[in-house]
């Protein structure tokens with residue numbers, strides 16, 4: 001039975017970009033009562049850039065035109081291209097590849113985007129310090145509501161549960177079972193270190209020619225074992241520099257951050273061109289290395305009954321094609337359309353099955369493609385960096401960026417109708 005007011009209670013677990021986007025989508029439905037539960041004491045994002053390519057922008061617009069505007073309100077900068085050059089080896093200085101024209105990605109400060117997404121959500125529906133530890137049936141009926149248990153001893157009754165709780169979350173465990181091999185996060189074998197610097201200082205340190213007003217480009221350098229990249233953020237006020245390196249060190253499952261000393265940073269990039277080293281090392285006050293995590297193997301399903309997972313909880317991927325957040329937004333777009341059609345609890349299972357049918361193949365294709373791009377970018381498995389092979393990379397982004405979102409939604413709705 002739905003709640004006493006007849007609305008379906010939808011619990012969204014996790015308040016990152018995935019959960020916050022979905023929450024915005026579901027608020028428009030008078031037959032749904034969504035609530036969002038975040039384990040941390042506040043809704044927050046690690047302060048750095050995220051690129052939202054045209055597929056993600058189109059998905060936001062499908063959810064609601066004003067949601068697409070969140071990117072601009074958060075100071076997103078349109079990137080006219082992404083130029084990557086060689087920073088070590090015989091081809092130093094050569095253009096490795098260039099993602100131009102078609103993509104028009106917007107790069108935005110994560111925290112600013114999350115704040116924009118959280119802004120329209122009534123405070124009464126946002127719950128912090130609520131770490132979900134168990135999802136149980138609330139009564140004897142297998143088709144009845146769920147009781148969510150939180151670490152602080154409290155609980156919540158829901159008709160549907162959506163796990164947007166990231167790669168280290170709980171909902172994947174509930175869906176796949178505690179011993180499933182696709183459960184464990186895997187250290188990606190890379191760390192990255194980021195710094196945010198004011199535009200004027202970036203121009204001084206890196207060169208004015210990288211930051212042409214009205215024609216912003218993302219610039220990257222790749223060399224053996226890693227890359228550097230810089231993006232413009234905050235409406236052109238800030239530049240983010242990222243240094244990313246492969247490592248053979250093992251990182252523990254709960255370890256996502258390590259201290260990094262300047263010596264280590266320098267030795268990791270020794271042999272790179274002086275300018276590239278400079279780009280990676282400037283103004284790095286924190287000197288932290290952040291681990292990149294994904295899953296050991298793909299999930300065989302994203303749904304179990306009236307519980308479903310989205311975003312990194314379902315398909316954490318390597319960052320090489322900059323697509324994880326875009327896919328989380330597409331997940332929200334499809335769940336939005338499906339839940340808009342659900343009027344009673346018994347339709348929820350069909351909606352989530354349809355979601356799994358359309359979202360799993362696409363996201364798992366991107367997981368594989370992103371992995372392949374990463375291998376090429378790092379010269380792994382191919383006898384080192386090969387500038388000719390790198391020049392072949394741009395087409396690998398096409399299927400990600402050019403999806404027709406209206407057709408994708410249509411496919412999901414048809415799948416649901418064929419299941420019901």
Ligand SMILES: Cc1cc2nc3c(=O)[nH]c(=O)nc-3n(C[C@H](O)[C@H](O)[C@H](O)COP(=O)(O)OP(=O)(O)OC[C@H]3O[C@@H](n4cnc5c(N)ncnc54)[C@H](O)[C@@H]3O)c2cc1C
Pocket residue numbers: 013014015016017018019037038039040044049050051052130131132133164165166167168169170171192292293310311312313317318319321322323324325326327328
């Ligand atoms: C280096 C790097 C660069 C990237 N660049 C890009 C890019 O340019 N473009 C792009 O599209 N993507 C990019 N990504 C991927 C993107 O950042 C992620 O896919 C996206 O942020 C995932 O969002 P999410 O909301 O699914 O997960 P998360 O951001 O991990 O949010 C999950 C939330 O759930 C909470 N939570 C966890 N467990 C529980 C629990 N038990 N109960 C309640 N709450 C819980 C967490 O505290 C967290 O707030 C990049 C990733 C990396 C690592």
